Structures are given as structure tokens and as C-alpha cells.
Amino acid sequence: MxxxxxxxxxxxxxxxxxxxxxxxxxxxxxxxxxxxxxxxxxxxxxxxxxxxxxxxxxxxxxxxxxxxxxxxxxxxxxxxxxxxxxxxxxxxxxxxxxxxxxxxxxxxxxxxxxxxxxxxxxxxxxxxxxxxxxxxxxxxxxxxxxxxxxxxxxxxxxxxxxxxxxxxxxxxxxxxxxxxxxxxxxxxxxxxxxxxxxxxxxxxxGLDLSRFPAAPESRLLRDGSDPLDPVRIVSVGRAVAKKGYGDLIRALAALPQDLHWRFAHVGSGELLNALKAQAKDAGIADRVAFLGSKAQPDIIALLREADLFVLPSKEAKSGDRDGLPNVIMEAASQGLAIIATDFAGIPEFIRSDVEGHLVPPGDWEALSNALNMLVRDPERRKALGSAAFARLRRDFSxxxxxxxxxxxxxxxxxxxxxxxxxx
CATH class of the missing domain: 3.40.50.2000 (Glycogen Phosphorylase B;)
Incomplete structure (x- = not known):
């Protein structure tokens, strides 16, 4: 029956x-x-x-x-x-x-x-x-x-x-x-x-915006010129090959010496120790924090305090790749400017120089240039973050x-x- x-x-x-x-x-x-x-x-x-x-x-x-x-x-x-x-x-x-x-x-x-x-x-x-x-x-x-x-x-x-x-x-x-x-x-x-x-x-x-606090009404206009108040860069994702964090460490290490920044990574993964060693070898370990896995409220708090979100996804040697990472939409929910790669499902949400800035996957030099540009330009970050939030609310609920x-x-x-x- x-x-x-x-x-x-x-x-x-x-x-x-x-x-x-x-x-x-x-x-x-x-x-x-x-x-x-x-x-x-x-x-x-x-x-x-x-x-x-x-x-x-x-x-x-x-x-x-x-x-x-x-x-x-x-x-x-x-x-x-x-x-x-x-x-x-x-x-x-x-x-x-x-x-x-x-x-x-x-x-x-x-x-x-x-x-x-x-x-x-x-x-x-x-x-x-x-x-x-x-x-x-x-x-x-x-x-x-x-x-x-x-x-x-x-x-x-x-x-x-x-x-x-x-x-x-x-x-x-x-x-x-x-x-x-x-x-x-x-x-x-x-x-x-x-x-x-x-x-x-x-x-x-899509994203259930009812689960997220409203985007901050304003952010401090940090531009990397003050060593006592560096620009805060954040990324959230597993430390695996397809996330491209090795490229990001190289890009950060290549930033000009007069630029003041701090980078925080949230996530666990098999490459975490290798990334820590890479940051140390590149001489930027004192500017980089690997925070491990965090619950959603902690991640949202970090996004709200940040100035710039970065996710340099690419194809791994195994063929593995991202879809459209939810964390990009979560960053947009907080009006945060985004740098990512023109790869997989990312450009279906982020249109380059409209809702964020996209660089070719695996191109750490282009990534470094994009970081340098947006770290120095808080008004541009504000415009991109606002546009990403508007697109999220309109098209990706x-x-x-x-x-x-x-x-x-x-x-x-x-x-x-x-x-x-x-x-």
C-alpha cells in the first residue's frame, strides 16, 4: 500500500x-x-x-x-x-x-x-x-x-x-x-x-538576503597610504588548487612597498600549510592571516569590516573547477568590492568593471595590478560594491x-x- x-x-x-x-x-x-x-x-x-x-x-x-x-x-x-x-x-x-x-x-x-x-x-x-x-x-x-x-x-x-x-x-x-x-x-x-x-x-x-544583515551604509576610505590603517583584503574558500590561492600569494608579494594592506583567508584545505610556507618565503607572512574554518556569522562580520574581496579561481590539474561560488554573492550582500577571475560561472554574476574586476585565471601579474589599482581607489571600490549588491538583489535572489x-x-x-x- x-x-x-x-x-x-x-x-x-x-x-x-x-x-x-x-x-x-x-x-x-x-x-x-x-x-x-x-x-x-x-x-x-x-x-x-x-x-x-x-x-x-x-x-x-x-x-x-x-x-x-x-x-x-x-x-x-x-x-x-x-x-x-x-x-x-x-x-x-x-x-x-x-x-x-x-x-x-x-x-x-x-x-x-x-x-x-x-x-x-x-x-x-x-x-x-x-x-x-x-x-x-x-x-x-x-x-x-x-x-x-x-x-x-x-x-x-x-x-x-x-x-x-x-x-x-x-x-x-x-x-x-x-x-x-x-x-x-x-x-x-x-x-x-x-x-x-x-x-x-x-x-x-541565489542568496536568501533575509539571512544577511543590511550592507554597511559606509566604509572607511582606506587607500593603502596609512601604515596604521592598512587596507583589509579578505577571501573565503577551501585551500585547494582550483581556488588559486598560490596565485594570490604571488600577487600580494608583488604589490609596491609603499602600499599598506593586510590579507585574511578563511577556510581549511589540503594546501593550507603550503600556502603558509609560500607567504613566509615571500616575506609577507606578517601581513597574511590564515584563520581556518569559521561559522557564517564570523564570516559576515569579516566581510563587513573588509575593503576588498578576492577569489582567484582557476582550473585544477585534475580538471576540477568552481561553479558560481556562493561566497562571491555573500561578499556582494555586504556591498564589498570584488576581484575575481573571468572563469567558470563567476562572469555570470560579476561583469568586469561593472560589478567587480575580473582578471584571467592563473595570471598573478594581472591580479597584482588589479589589487594595486583598487587598494588605492576607495571610491571605485564603493561603486563596484554597490553595483554588485544591486545585481544580487535584482537577478540572483x-x-x-x-x-x-x-x-x-x-x-x-x-x-x-x-x-x-x-x-
Missing amino acids: LPSKTARRIAVVVKGYPRLSETFIAQEVLALEQRGLNLEIWSLRHPTERAVHPMHKAIKAPVAYLPEYLYEEPLRVLRGAVWSLRQKGFAATIRAFWRDLKRDFSANRVRRLGQAFVMAREMPAEVRHLHVHYLHTPASVVRYAALLTGRSWTFSAHAKDIWTTPDWEKREKMAEALWGVTCTAQGAAHLQSLSRPEQVTLVYH MEGGIDILEARLRAAIDSPAREPERV
């Missing part, structure tokens, strides 16, 4: 929960929950950060954690496998898994099947639909679980998952999903080229995207359940 409409739920599947670097997911979950959708969260990994965003505390959806590594919970995995063996969709699931494994022979692939066994067994009957964030490993788990149980599924693709997942895998997953959304025009065009164009829709995350997701997810849970594919 099918559950009643009022009891029908949607499982939102994520790679890790909660994560400070994924406020866009928390914002979406909270907004959909506030609109009356009945959600639960399934995570492939346990949290690794102590700080928690206020939005995570406001979300009421229950959270379930899958075994991060199968050997850590062998009985749970075994129960899932035995249960799955008896399901109508088992043969179809194994066929899909075997095709995947032949092209990607890895322990990671086996782990996703084991996680899918556990999810399929433990997921309540009231869950009618699965919506997964990221088209790479989380979508593999959801795809296998959907094949096992006959549930429908959809996806939100973002950045790394688009650009580092093989085309064959993206094609096959998108062919089985009801639909998908992604957060940049560049990403949407790429995914549409691999599927039916109507299969993937551009939906910007959260509501439009949530309207689309709400309508599509409600249609998904109201559609008839499908029978799992038999042999």
Missing part, C-alpha cells in the same frame, strides 16, 4: 553533512522545508568540522549516515546486501554496477554499491523520491538504490562533479534520472550536450530557484511509483 500524500517524503542525499563550505545546500533544504516539503537527509560521510552554520541548526529534517567505509559497519552492510538480493531490482542493479566497474575498477565503486544496499534497505516506505547533490559518487549511490527499489530520482550538479566525472557516466546517469538542475550556464550547456536539452535546467542557487525546485519535487512525489526492473 502506498503512503498517503501527506506522509510522502523526499530523501536529499549529500556527500557530507553538515559542511560549512556547502551553505548553498543547507539554504535550499531549509527553504524547501519551510515551504512544507517533507524531507530527510542521507549523508555518505560524517561531519569533519566542529563549527555549524545557523541554517543547519534550523533544519528539522532527520539525518541518516551511511557507512563511510564498508569495513567499519560489516553487519549493517551484510544485512543490506542480503535484503537487496531478494528485491526485484537486484539484477538490474548488478548489471549497472558491473558495467560501471569494468570502466572504473576501483574500491570506491564497490563502496557505492554497498552504501546503496544499506540505503535501499533502511529507507522508510514513505520516501517516494531521491534528490541527490552532486553527479559523481553520491549519484552513483542514489542510482543503484533507485534501481533496487523502483524509486524515482533527480540531481543537482555543481562543479567538480560536472568536470571530473567521465562523459559516459554522466550520460548514463542523466538518462535514468527524471531531471536535473545545475547552477551555472556553462555547466548546463555541457550537461545538455550529453543528454536531452530539456533534461537539465539552469537554476542559480533565492526565491526563483526554489520556486522551480519546489514545483518539480512536488510533481515527483505525486507521480506513480514505478516497478523495479526485472531480469
Whole structure:
């Protein structure tokens, strides 16, 4: 017997929960929950950060954690496998898994099947639909679980998952999903080229401005001439290759000696120690502060006190790249002047010399010149910050995207359940 409409739920599947670097997911979950959708969260990994965003505390959806590594919970995995063996969709699931494994022979692939066994067994009957964030490993788990149980599924693709997942895998997953959304025009065009164009829709995350204080009415007109009151430069992002922080350290080190500035970085990441060493070797360690991970209120306070926001994103050697980083919109929410790279989804929001200043990705000299120019010109910073805030409020509010997701997810849970594919 099918559950009643009022009891029908949607499982939102994520790679890790909660994560400070994924406020866009928390914002979406909270907004959909506030609109009356009945959600639960399934995570492939346990949290690794102590700080928690206020939005995570406001979300009421229950959270379930899958075994991060199968050997850590062998009985749970075994129960899932035995249960799955008896399901109508088992043969179809194994066929899909075997095709995947032949092209990607890895322990990671086996782990996703084991996680899918556990999810399929433990997921309540009231869950009618699965919506997964990221088209790479989380979508593999959801795809296998959907094949096992006959549930429908959809996806939100973002950045790394688009650009580092093989085309064959993206094609096959998108062919089985009801639909998908992604957060940049560049990403949407790429995914549409691999599927039916109507299969993937551009939906910007946008920003819920009700969560942010009003932009400061004015900022001090620092111009880098006073050693006792240096210009404050800030960036927020993980210390990973695609964020380009090595280029930023080189750019800062090349600034003229008569320019007085301080730089603060917020975020954790694998390259953090290397960046600290680079700043020390460049002789600017006394001007640079690496603050580690911070909760959202602390980040907003830092943005409000800053004069300039910088994010030098670029493509990593692995192919990983940003989408449209939410933190750029968060900086705009505080009327902060922005320097970024003309790369990925960034120019979809920031038009160079209109809402900010864009430089070529990987060009530290151009970045240094842009910093030098804007540090010395507080009036120009004020104009750019005001324009970025106006564009954010006019074209990148959260509501439009949530309207689309709400309508599509409600249609998904109201559609008839499908029978799992038999042999």
C-alpha cells in the first residue's frame, strides 16, 4: 500500500553533512522545508568540522549516515546486501554496477554499491523520491538504490562533479534520472550536450538576503597610504588548487612597498600549510592571516569590516573547477568590492568593471595590478560594491530557484511509483 500524500517524503542525499563550505545546500533544504516539503537527509560521510552554520541548526529534517567505509559497519552492510538480493531490482542493479566497474575498477565503486544496499534497505516506505547533490559518487549511490527499489530520482550538479566525472557516466546517469538542475550556464550547456536539452535546467542557487544583515551604509576610505590603517583584503574558500590561492600569494608579494594592506583567508584545505610556507618565503607572512574554518556569522562580520574581496579561481590539474561560488554573492550582500577571475560561472554574476574586476585565471601579474589599482581607489571600490549588491538583489535572489525546485519535487512525489526492473 502506498503512503498517503501527506506522509510522502523526499530523501536529499549529500556527500557530507553538515559542511560549512556547502551553505548553498543547507539554504535550499531549509527553504524547501519551510515551504512544507517533507524531507530527510542521507549523508555518505560524517561531519569533519566542529563549527555549524545557523541554517543547519534550523533544519528539522532527520539525518541518516551511511557507512563511510564498508569495513567499519560489516553487519549493517551484510544485512543490506542480503535484503537487496531478494528485491526485484537486484539484477538490474548488478548489471549497472558491473558495467560501471569494468570502466572504473576501483574500491570506491564497490563502496557505492554497498552504501546503496544499506540505503535501499533502511529507507522508510514513505520516501517516494531521491534528490541527490552532486553527479559523481553520491549519484552513483542514489542510482543503484533507485534501481533496487523502483524509486524515482533527480540531481543537482555543481562543479567538480560536472568536470571530473567521465562523459559516459554522466550520460548514463542523466538518462535514468527524471531531471536535473545545475547552477551555472556553462555547466548546463555541457550537461545538455550529453543528454536531452530539456533534461537539465539552469537554476542559480541565489542568496536568501533575509539571512544577511543590511550592507554597511559606509566604509572607511582606506587607500593603502596609512601604515596604521592598512587596507583589509579578505577571501573565503577551501585551500585547494582550483581556488588559486598560490596565485594570490604571488600577487600580494608583488604589490609596491609603499602600499599598506593586510590579507585574511578563511577556510581549511589540503594546501593550507603550503600556502603558509609560500607567504613566509615571500616575506609577507606578517601581513597574511590564515584563520581556518569559521561559522557564517564570523564570516559576515569579516566581510563587513573588509575593503576588498578576492577569489582567484582557476582550473585544477585534475580538471576540477568552481561553479558560481556562493561566497562571491555573500561578499556582494555586504556591498564589498570584488576581484575575481573571468572563469567558470563567476562572469555570470560579476561583469568586469561593472560589478567587480575580473582578471584571467592563473595570471598573478594581472591580479597584482588589479589589487594595486583598487587598494588605492576607495571610491571605485564603493561603486563596484554597490553595483554588485544591486545585481544580487535584482537577478540572483533565492526565491526563483526554489520556486522551480519546489514545483518539480512536488510533481515527483505525486507521480506513480514505478516497478523495479526485472531480469
